[in-house]
Structure formats: C-alpha cells, structure tokens
Amino acid sequence: MNEEYDVIVLGTGLTECILSGIMSVKGKKVLHMDRNPYYGAESASITPLEDLYTRFSLPGSPPDSMGRGRDWNVDLVPKFLMANGQLVRMLLITQVTRYLDFKVIEGSYVYKKGSIFKVPSTETEALTSSLMGMFEKRRFKKFLEFVSNFDENDPKTLQGVVPTKTTMRDVYKKFDLGQDVVDFTGHALALYRTDDYLDQPCLDTITRIRLYSESLARYGKSPYLYPLYGLGELPQGFARLSAIYGGVYMLNKPIEELVMENGKVVGVKSEGEVARCKQLICDPSYAMDRASKVGQVIRVICIMNHPIKNTSDANSCQLIIPQNQVNRKHDIYVCMISSAHNIPTTGKYVAIVSTMVETSNPEGEIKPALDLLEPIEQKFVSTSDLYSPVDMGTESQIFISRSYDATTHFETTCDDIKDIYKRMTGAEFDFAEMERQKCDIFGDTE
Ligand SMILES: *[C@@H]1O[C@H](CO)[C@@H](O)[C@H](O)[C@H]1NC(C)=O
Numbered sequence: 001m002n003e004e005y006d007v008i009v010l011g012t013g014l015t016e017c018i019l020s021g022i023m024s025v026k027g028k029k030v031l032h033m034d035r036n037p038y039y040g041a042e043s044a045s046i047t048p049l050e051d052l053y054t055r056f057s058l059p060g061s062p063p064d065s066m067g068r069g070r071d072w073n074v075d076l077v078p079k080f081l082m083a084n085g086q087l088v089r090m091l092l093i094t095q096v097t098r099y100l101d102f103k104v105i106e107g108s109y110v111y112k113k114g115s116i117f118k119v120p121s122t123e124t125e126a127l128t129s130s131l132m133g134m135f136e137k138r139r140f141k142k143f144l145e146f147v148s149n150f151d152e153n154d155p156k157t158l159q160g161v162v163p164t165k166t167t168m169r170d171v172y173k174k175f176d177l178g179q180d181v182v183d184f185t186g187h188a189l190a191l192y193r194t195d196d197y198l199d200q201p202c203l204d205t206i207t208r209i210r211l212y213s214e215s216l217a218r219y220g221k222s223p224y225l226y227p228l229y230g231l232g233e234l235p236q237g238f239a240r241l242s243a244i245y246g247g248v249y250m251l252n253k254p255i256e257e258l259v260m261e262n263g264k265v266v267g268v269k270s271e272g273e274v275a276r277c278k279q280l281i282c283d284p285s286y287a288m289d290r291a292s293k294v295g296q297v298i299r300v301i302c303i304m305n306h307p308i309k310n311t312s313d314a315n316s317c318q319l320i321i322p323q324n325q326v327n328r329k330h331d332i333y334v335c336m337i338s339s340a341h342n343i344p345t346t347g348k349y350v351a352i353v354s355t356m357v358e359t360s361n362p363e364g365e366i367k368p369a370l371d372l373l374e375p376i377e378q379k380f381v382s383t384s385d386l387y388s389p390v391d392m393g394t395e396s397q398i399f400i401s402r403s404y405d406a407t408t409h410f411e412t413t414c415d416d417i418k419d420i421y422k423r424m425t426g427a428e429f430d431f432a433e434m435e436r437q438k439c440d441i442f443g444d445t446e
Contacts, residue, residue: 004276005031008268010255011283013041014231014410015401017238018087018417019281021094024245025434031275032242033253033268039239041283042384043077043404045232049344052301056380065377066303067345073230074301074343076382077404078335078352079413080105080224080318083215086414086431088225093434099237103341105224106314108216110188111321112180116310116372119188119320121213121223123148136178143175143185147209163203171202179324185209187322187331191409193356194329224318224409228342255286258398265397279397279424284387287400291387296357297406300366301380302373304349308336309372315340318408321369330356332369333408354406357383393423 006028009020020032038044046052048069049062062069081087081102091097108119112131120129123141132140152163161171172182186192190208197205215223227233239249257269258280267276284291307313314336321332336351337343344350353369362383370376389400399420405412418429 003031005029006277007031007279007281008033008275008277009281010034010268010286011041011401012036012039012235012239012249012251013043013283013401013404014234015413015417015420016041016281016283017235018090018094019401019420020247021096021238021241022090022417022421022434023281024242024247025094030242030245030247031277032239032247032249033255033270034251035254035286037252039235039251040076040232041285043075043231045073045075045230047073047232049074052380056382058378058380062378065305066348071345072343073232074350075231075352076301077299078226078231078337079404079408079410080226080335081410082211082223083218083225084211084223085215085409085411086418087410089431089435090414090417093431094238094241096234096237096241099240100233101228102225103228103316104219105222105226105316105318105335106340107311107317108188108222108224109308109311109317109319110184111319111325111368111372112184113325116308116319117184118312119184121189121209121216131184132181136181139176140181143172143177144213146175147206148213150206150210152203161202163206164201166202167199168202168205169198171205172198183322183324184320188320189213191407191411193331193405193407194323222318226316226337226341230337230341230343258287260396263395279393279399281399281401281420281424283401284389284403287389287391287398288387290389290391290396290398291400292390293385294388295386296362296383297354297386297403298357298362298366298381298383299352299354299406300363300370300382302351302353302370302376303344303378304351304373304376305347306375307338307349308334308351319369319372326368328355328365329358330406332366333406334369334373335408352408354408356406399424 007023007030009016009032012034049072050069109116110119117131120126126141149157151157189212190205253270259267265280267274315338319334332355338349339346386403393399402416421429
C-alpha cells in the first residue's frame, strides 16, 4: 500500500464510483476502498432475498412463493436514469456502459385526488389525457408548445417571457393553468421536490420540462431507464473499468484514520498501513465529524404479486404523489420494477416508496402511497439520516458526498457529482469536452 495516489475514494456508493471513474478517465491515479465486503455502500443491491430479511431483522425466511432467493436483487436506494439526463452522459463519458444493459421503464404516473393518471408530456398525450378537463387540455397543449419552441436566444419564441426574470408562477398564470396541472408539471415533469421553484425565474423549469420530453421522445413509454439486474451492476461496472485505467478497487478494508498534515489530507490508514494521496473523496460515513445531519428519509420496500392498479399493468413504472395532493411539504415517490428488469422472480413486483420525513410518524406519512399498492405481501421499512458536508474541502482536500435523497431519479445525485468535481478541480464539469465518444447507451443491440 505504500504508494502515492492522486485520489483516494472511500465508499462504493454510486456518487463515489462515478467520481472515481471520471477521475480515472482524466488520467488520475485512483485507489478506491470500501469497509464493507460488498459494493454499493448505502446504495447497495441486496441478493439473495434471504439477506434482505436478515438486514431488516425480519423473523423467519422468505416463503416458498418468493421463488429462489438468488433470483432477487433488491436495490436499497432505487433510482431511475433519465434517458437524456446527466447520469447517462456521465456513464457514456466513462464508457462504463459497455458493462451494462439498460431497459426503458414502461410508464410514468402521477397521483391526483386519490387516483393514478399517466403523466402526459407530449401535446398529443395531453389532448387524450383524462387528467384534465377539455379546456384545461387546450391550455396545457399551448403551454407544451411554448416549452418545446422556447429558445432563450430567440425573442420570437418567448411570447413576452423573460427567461431569467419572469417567475414560473407567472408563466403558469399566462397559460391559465389550474392547481392540479401546476402540481404535476412541477413535480412529475420538472421533477422539483418542493414548490420553491414557483417564485424563481422560469428558465430552469422550462429546461427541466424539455429534458423530460426529450428523454421520453428517445425511447417512448417513459423518459426513464434502469439497468437489468439493478443498480448494483453500476459499481461493479466501475470496478472493472477502473482496472483498465490502472486504478485499484479494494473491498472489506477497515478504514482507521484519515491522515492529516497542516489541515490537509495526505493519506488514509487501513490495517496499519498508510496509502498516500493528494485528494480524498468519501461518503459522509467516513468523515462524520465534517458532515451534518440535514434530514431523514423513509424508504419502504414492498413485495407484491401484482402491478400497481390503473397503470395498464406496467411491468415497471414511476409514480409521483405531489406534496400538495396529500398536504405535505415533500413529494412521495414510488418506483416499481419486476422480472422485466430481472429483479425479482417471475410474477413478483417490487415497489419502493420514499419521501422526506416531516413528522414523528413517518410510516403514517406514506400511507397514501401504501394504500395504492395493497395488497402487499412483505414490507421492509427503514428510515435513514441524510448528511451534507460541512467541510467543503477547500483546505482539507476532503470532498464529501451528500446522502441519497428521496427522489427516484438521479438528477440531484449528478448535481452533487458536478459540484464535487468543481471543488476538486476548480473547473466546471464540461460535458461537451468530456464526451470524447458519442454512442447510444443501448449499444448495437437495440
Ligand atoms: C382506478 O380506475 C378506476 C376506474 O377509472 C377509478 O374508479 C379508481 O378511482 C382508480 N383508482 C386509482 C387508485 O387510481
């Protein structure tokens, strides 16, 4: 171990693996360690099913109806990838896609007044949606046309809106959209977690809605992708990739100390030996004294023997319950997968419900989502603390990731990655520059 690395990475969560991959691609010498004997840290995929029962301290073992335990890979923190989103671009940059197979998620749904509706995001879908009345449909169609023609550099397309000034609230007003339409547009298309965006300039929201529509246009059905066999494939793909760049991955390495000199990290001590480095990336669990708790998230993994009601029997889907619809401050997210993604055994469905905790009774908070999933065969409930770095690394050169939030897509994780990248290198994360090679994420097969 007595070697000197440019970067040492601790923890094999997705954020750490992607940063480790990006640093390798940039020619840095990287050592990547995890104290656990498995990949993924907080975002691990659990297999076989028996291990999930043990992890959640459930009595007994899975019933025979669950099939073979080793046919299950259950992600503790499931998230979908936007087809045109930042994570897909990062995966293409690192070329880790060669180790993965992705499949499109079959549908994207939103909850309104107790019922489930498909999220309309094209003008044609908007006109046939039962989510809105006839007049509202026309107005929403006009709004979508405005969004798709919107070009901030071409005043003709702006219809009097000033992208960096006009608030989104005023844009909704301009198109005379009602509260329910505003709810699903902000939360199921633009994927905001709260309503704070309403009073911000509209440019960011319009860009997000376009990302949704463009991702949807790419593969149809939904804008989301998910790897076959689950997200656990990602860290393993990165470990294989790292070897090509001369990097080293080590699991099961107890971390005894972050070695500091004059307030700056110079190495990591593991099993009595020190590996030296210039910079360190880690998840909060490796540097608790430099992070603080910023909230709590509840996640409930539900095993069912049926798809979610009123989703046209989709084999996989995302469902968002906007905060307003259930009198909350944070949205509730549900993502469901099945054997179509080789996750559980045939005939079983895994839905994971997540949200930010707002009260002392988190299970009560997610009841509206659980009610939509009943009957549920088995539930696995967990609440976890979310941490954010306090030390931003300027002096210490220790760069700490944020815990995974309740969202069921990767856009916030990617923002964290870009932020850490900028703090480490002093330069913006430039996708265009890093896209050395363009290719389709499905490779040649589809
Ligand atoms: C499902 O659809 C039926 C028929 O349209 C409707 O009555 C019911 O409220 C819907 N339930 C949910 C949960 O969406």
